[in-house]
Amino acid sequence: MKKYKNIVVGCGLAGAVMANKLANELNETVLVVDRKNHLAGTCYDYKNEYGITVHKYGPHIFRTNSKEIWQFLSQYTQWYPFMHKVLGVVDGIEIPIPFNLNSLRKVFPTQLANTLENKLIQTFGFNKKIPILELRRTEDKDLQFLAEYIYNKVFLGYTLKQWDYTPEQLDPSVTGSVPVYISRDDRYFQEKYQAIPRLGYTKMFENMLNHPLIEVKLETDFLNIKETVAWERLIYTGPIEEFFGYKYGKLPYRSLDIKIETFDTDKFQNAPVVNYPENYDFTRIAEYKYFLNEKSDKTTLSFEYPENFEVGKNDRIYPILNEANQAIYNRYAADAQKMPNTYFIGRLGAYRYYDMNRTIANAFETFNIIKNKR
Ligand SMILES: Cc1cc2nc3c(=O)[nH]c(=O)nc-3n(C[C@H](O)[C@H](O)[C@H](O)COP(=O)(O)OP(=O)(O)OC[C@H]3O[C@@H](n4cnc5c(N)ncnc54)[C@H](O)[C@@H]3O)c2cc1C
Numbered sequence: 210m211k212k213y214k215n216i217v218v219g220c221g222l223a224g225a226v227m228a229n230k231l232a233n234e235l236n237e238t239v240l241v242v243d244r245k246n247h248l249a250g251t252c253y254d255y256k257n258e259y260g261i262t263v264h265k266y267g268p269h270i271f272r273t274n275s276k277e278i279w280q281f282l283s284q285y286t287q288w289y290p291f292m293h294k295v296l297g298v299v300d301g302i303e304i305p306i307p308f309n310l311n312s313l314r315k316v317f318p319t320q321l322a323n324t325l326e327n328k329l330i331q332t333f334g335f336n337k338k339i340p341i342l343e344l345r346r347t348e349d350k351d352l353q354f355l356a357e358y359i360y361n362k363v364f365l366g367y368t369l370k371q372w373d374y375t376p377e378q379l380d381p382s383v384t385g386s387v388p389v390y391i392s393r394d395d396r397y398f399q400e401k402y403q404a405i406p407r408l409g410y411t412k413m414f415e416n417m418l419n420h421p422l423i424e425v426k427l428e429t430d431f432l433n434i435k436e437t438v439a440w441e442r443l444i445y446t447g448p449i450e451e452f453f454g455y456k457y458g459k460l461p462y463r464s465l466d467i468k469i470e471t472f473d474t475d476k477f478q479n480a481p482v483v484n485y486p487e488n489y490d491f492t493r494i495a496e497y498k499y500f501l502n503e504k505s506d507k508t509t510l511s512f513e514y515p516e517n518f519e520v521g522k523n524d525r526i527y528p529i530l531n532e533a534n535q536a537i538y539n540r541y542a543a544d545a546q547k548m549p550n551t552y553f554i555g556r557l558g559a560y561r562y563y564d565m566n567r568t569i570a571n572a573f574e575t576f577n578i579i580k581n582k583r
Pocket of ligand 1: 245271430447526555
């Protein structure tokens with residue numbers, strides 16, 4: 210039986226960062242396995258025949274406030290500075306998302322917009338982010354009217370499509386992650402560093418894993434090879450419930466059916482991502498040429514149709530966070546804690562919606578624990 214110092218399961222962001230640090234900083238050998246036929250997990254991208262870089266699993270914009278994380282990735286890619294903007298079609302009008310003071314002026318007549326803007330600023334202050342569920346609790350009649358408008362037109366339809374639940378049925382962090390923003394800042398994110406890898410995410414992963422101590426095996430499911438290999442340390446970035454044979458039950462996820470289509474036109478929409486809370490069955494359309502300012506006489510789009518996750522049918526995308534599911538996860542996590550030299554990390558190991566920044570922070574934290582144990 211072949212023995213490895215480290216086996217890292219999953220070649221997504223969590224696995225790639227861990228493998229990189231184990232090899233570079235601890236000088237240890239690492240076998241990385243992934244059951245997919247490509248690197249980069251959910252961040253995977255490729256350049257299509259029209260010269261447009263497409264994000265296979267949906268649009269990815271990197272952002273962080275951490276200089277450490279920014280500098281770490283910057284060793285493996287040059288960046289295309291990119292401040293993301295999202296529009297939403299509400300009553301047939303394109304408005305900035307998250308809903309902000311500019312959105313307000315687009316949907317309401319000037320006098321009403323003035324009243325609502327003044328009341329928002331007086332009640333909550335300027336440059337404040339207010340979760341929609343909090344805005345709905347306000348006692349002022351005008352702000353109640355505004356809150357109902359935003360709730361019904363921007364949140365309700367989108368949330369029902371995305372989750373098949375109303376905002377109230379979900380953990381408050383879900384709707385809280387896209388708050389109402391009392392500001393004129395139309396950007397989707399406010400982090401200090403925001404960018405897309407100039408040569409794509411997949412190239413950045415290739416560079417991160419290009420180390421003589423790192424061996425990568427694709428199309429290799431750890432669950433199928435685990436009886437044939439031995440290891441001193443296991444880093445598992447796959448689904449924690451699958452590792453434990455679902456002994457406490459399944460952990461529910463939403464999935465996405467992403468349809469990628471190329472249209473014979475130079476430009477399709479007015480922003481890289483346009484949300485459709487009210488119309489259609491898809492939630493949003495991404496137009497990929499925006500992300501690296503790529504020139505082509507065609508344009509490639511993705512349409513996202515949310516659906517339930519089913520083993521064998523589609524991928525686990527968004528964990529459905531509520532008390533019952535968290536309780537199931539906690540039982541798996543307690544078992545995981547008892548396993549020596551085994552670490553469950555990443556979005557599937559932790560059953561969390563982690564953006565890239567949080568995924569890397571999670572890998573860094575785990576790496577530091579390993580390093581300090583030696
Ligand atoms: C639609 C969408 C849009 C997103 N947009 C953004 C964004 O704009 N900005 C941002 O910061 N973040 C974004 N994210 C989040 C980002 O994708 C994640 O933070 C990141 O990809 C998580 O990396 P990971 O390694 O934890 O998981 P993954 O990328 O899922 O990697 C896990 C890997 O493990 C492999 N695996 C699982 N089980 C096994 C097994 N038994 N054997 C072998 N291999 C296995 C899987 O095949 C997979 O490749 C987005 C996510 C989605 C879904």
